[in-house]
Structures are given as C-alpha cells and as structure tokens.
Amino acid sequence: MPTLQTTVDGIALPNPFVIGSGPPGTNxxxxxxxxxxxxxxVIIKTISLDSSKVTNVAPRYARLRTEKSREVIGWxxxxxxxxxPFQVWLDELNMLKDKYPDGRVIASIMEEYSKDAWVEIVxxxxxxGVAGFELNFSCPHGLPERRMGAAMGQDxxxxxxxxxxxxxxxxxxxWAKLTPNVTSIAAGAEAALAGGCxxxxxxxxxxxxxxxxxxxxxxxxxxEGYTVPGGYSCIAVRPIALRMVKECAEVIRxxxxxxxxxxIGGIESGADAAQFILLGGDTVQVCxxxxxxxxxxxxxxxxxxxxxxxxxxxETIADFKGHSLQYFTTHADLVRxxxxxxxxAKLKAAEAKALVTKDGQWEGNDFVRQTESLAx
Ligand SMILES: Cc1cc2nc3c(=O)[nH]c(=O)nc-3n(C[C@H](O)[C@H](O)[C@H](O)COP(=O)(O)O)c2cc1C
Numbered sequence: 001m002p003t004l005q006t007t008v009d010g011i012a013l014p015n016p017f018v019i020g021s022g023p024p025g026t027n028x029x030x031x032x033x034x035x036x037x038x039x040x041x042v043i044i045k046t047i048s049l050d051s052s053k054v055t056n057v058a059p060r061y062a063r064l065r066t067e068k069s070r071e072v073i074g075w076x077x078x079x080x081x082x083x084x085p086f087q088v089w090l091d092e093l094n095m096l097k098d099k100y101p102d103g104r105v106i107a108s109i110m111e112e113y114s115k116d117a118w119v120e121i122v123x124x125x126x127x128x129g130v131a132g133f134e135l136n137f138s139c140p141h142g143l144p145e146r147r148m149g150a151a152m153g154q155d156x157x158x159x160x161x162x163x164x165x166x167x168x169x170x171x172x173x174x175w176a177k178l179t180p181n182v183t184s185i186a187a188g189a190e191a192a193l194a195g196g197c198x199x200x201x202x203x204x205x206x207x208x209x210x211x212x213x214x215x216x217x218x219x220x221x222x223x224e225g226y227t228v229p230g231g232y233s234c235i236a237v238r239p240i241a242l243r244m245v246k247e248c249a250e251v252i253r254x255x256x257x258x259x260x261x262x263x264i265g266g267i268e269s270g271a272d273a274a275q276f277i278l279l280g281g282d283t284v285q286v287c288x289x290x291x292x293x294x295x296x297x298x299x300x301x302x303x304x305x306x307x308x309x310x311x312x313x314x315e316t317i318a319d320f321k322g323h324s325l326q327y328f329t330t331h332a333d334l335v336r337x338x339x340x341x342x343x344x345a346k347l348k349a350a351e352a353k354a355l356v357t358k359d360g361q362w363e364g365n366d367f368v369r370q371t372e373s374l375a376x
Contacts, residue, residue, distance in 0.1 A: 205231025241265020249280020270304025
C-alpha cells in the first residue's frame with residue numbers, strides 16, 4: 001500500500017500537499033479549514049513587522065478563460081502581502097498551535113533590507129511554534145517599490161546575505177521562495193542554498209499584463225482607470241514552473257544533496273503533483289487552485305496521487321522524487337540518439353525483409369544468403 005506520509009527537513013507531513021502563501025492561508029479561520037480538510041501543511045500569507053504600510057486595492061485579480069469552456073486557466077493578481085497587524089498574526093499563530101497541535105504551519109515572512117528587522121521577525125514568529133519559515137523573495141508587484149520581495153530575489157548577493165541573517169537566527173527549517181522573473185532561477189537557488197537555507201520553493205508568480213479592454217482601451221485589472229503589471233499564476237504557468245523546478249532540482253542534486261524543494265505553479269490535480277515530484281519536488285504547493293476549487297480539492301488530489309503511485313508500484317514519495325530528471329539531456333545528444341535509433345530500425349527492417357517466412361519469398365539471386373539466415 002503506497003503512503004503519502006513524508007518527512008521534509010525533519011518536518012513530518014501527512015501528505016506532500018501544502019497550501020501556498022496567499023488568500024487560502026490568510027487568517028486562522030481559513031488555516032483551520034485547510035487542516036480540517038487534510039492539507040499536509042499551510043504556508044501563511046506573507047507577513048511583515050509593519051502592516052500599516054500595506055494597502056490593497058480592488059479589483060486586484062484578473063482572470064484568463066478558455067474561449068469555449070470558459071475554464072479559468074490564468075490568474076493575475078496585484079495583491080500585496082498581509083495587511084493584518086503583526087501582533088494579530090502572533091496571537092493567531094499561538095491559537096492555531098493550541099487548536100491544531102499536529103497542524104504544520106510555515107510562516108511566510110518578508111522584510112526590508114535590514115538585518116535587525118529580519119532577525120526580529122524570525123525570533124518573534126518562531127516563538128509561536130511554527131514548523132518552518134518561507135522567505136518571500138519573490139512578490140513581483142508593489143513591494144519591489146520598497147526594495148522588498150522580487151527586488152531582493154533578483155539580486156543573488158543580497159538574497160544570500162539575507163538567507164544567512166535568517167538561518168543564523170532560525171531554529172526551524174528555512175525555505176527561500178524564488179522569483180521566476182530572472183534569467184536564471186538556478187543561480188537564485190544556488191545563492192539561497194549557499195546562504196544556508198534548508199530548501200527552496202519555486203515558483204512565485206510571473207510578472208504579467210492580463211490584457212487590454214478593447215472598449216475602454218484600459219489594461220486590466222483596472223483600478224480607477226489605471227493598473228500595474230501583476231503576478232501570473234494558475235494552469236497557464238505550469239509548463240514554465242515545471243522547467244524552473246527542474247532547474248532548481250538539478251542544483252540540489254549536483255551541489256546541495258539533501259536540501260529540499262517545494263514545487264509550485266498551476267497545480268490542480270494529483271497528476272500535476274506527480275509531475276512536479278518526478279522533477280524533484282519534495283512537497284507541492286497549491287494557491288490559485290484552492291481559490292478556484294475550494295479546500296476539499298486536497299482529497300481528490302491525494303487519491304489521484306496514490307492511484308498513480310500504486311500503478312507504478314511506488315511505495316513512498318521518495319521512491320519517485322526526481323525520477324524523471326535523468327531523461328533531460330542536450331539537443332546534440334537527442335540528434336545522436338535519433339540517428340542511432342534510425343540506423344538500428346533500418347537494420348532491423350532489412351533483417352526482417354531478408355528472413356524468408358513464406359515460400360514465395362525465395363529469390364534466385366539471394367538464395368544462399370536466405371538459406372543461411374534460416375539456419376541455426
Ligand atoms: C492572489 C494571490 C496572492 C498571493 N500572495 C502571495 C503572498 O503573499 N506571498 C507569496 O509568497 N506568494 C503569494 N502568491 C503566490 C502563490 O503562493 C504561488 O507562488 C503562485 O500563485 C503560483 O502557484 P499557483 O498557480 O498554485 O497559484 C499569491 C498568489 C495569488 C494568486
């Protein structure tokens with residue numbers, strides 16, 4: 001019988017399905033709902049010491065739908081980090097610890113470029129008993145104006161330095177959440193892991209413009225007639241996320257064996273989760289999927305992942321984590337393999353043709369060789 005139970009960086013999880021930082025983990029009420037429905041862990045909406053600097057707008061989401069079925073496949077948000085006061089969060093984290101002693105809460109945190117601020121937020125939050133930290137180096141909109149989020153994640157030297165500040169103060173595992181809005185996410189993973197993080201999480205949202213309304217000529221989502229580029233998520237980003245997760249997994253395999261990877265981006269089913277684990281994910285995070293389908297989708301995802309594991313006789317997540325990385329190679333190698341396969345197929349066809357299976361195939365000019373090919 002396969003099992004979804006897994007242990008990542010010493011954190012025992014009932015399953016690898018983790019609520020990704022965002023609206024589905026934005027207060028104790030919804031975090032409790034996630035545990036009730038069976039999520040393996042919850043990453044809270046990103047918090048900072050001073051929420052008074054956070055002001056959200058409405059609307060702040062825009063969605064891309066397929067033309068025929070109207071299914072939502074792309075989701076842009078211009079939402080900032082949590083606007084709830086830090087002390088309220090500390091109280092709720094303490095309360096969750098009492099109410100859900102087995103629930104795994106991972107605190108997503110973000111601060112400005114100040115060692116004191118990062119150390120303070122780590123110390124005060126870890127006193128509530130969180131299982132780990134996720135450092136938000138990747139929010140692509142709003143916060144970069146304050147040199148936070150993606151602005152830090154796009155500077156590997158600064159990100160590495162902040163990781164060192166945090167890991168020297170943290171007593172629980174720390175994951176760095178990476179931005180896809182860079183030329184090389186592998187270099188970001190390398191900087192964070194060299195900075196002492198136990199793991200990396202990827203991807204956050206991709207900077208995007210959802211579209212332009214052809215009546216009003218205004219780009220969307222429109223707030224008082226104006227907008228800013230926002231973060232793109234949901235099914236449409238999955239192929240890009242798979243590629244970036246694969247690149248992070250290779251960094252871990254080749255340079256930091258034993259470190260962890262939390263895979264994110266357009267995951268909505270057990271089959272999606274299986275693919276991210278095959279490319280090296282220890283856990284899989286779901287954010288937009290929960291906003292579309294509700295918290296109970298974790299049950300279906302878990303059942304589907306178990307069915308996949310049973311089909312391939314994988315007993316544990318570790319049995320197939322990273323299995324498919326071995327099938328990536330260079331284009332030159334693809335060309336060589338194809339030429340070899342074609343040559344082998346040609347030889348096989350020639351051999352098959354030469355073998356006499358019906359008496360009408362005997363040929364006068366080839367008679368001796370045909371006889372030879374039938375001899376033992
Ligand atoms: C509305 C919304 C708000 C988000 N807020 C945060 C956040 O506060 N911190 C963070 O690290 N990621 C945030 N994210 C990014 C998600 O955690 C996730 O990395 C991204 O959306 C891709 O995964 P998905 O396709 O499953 O949503 C947010 C995403 C959405 C859609």
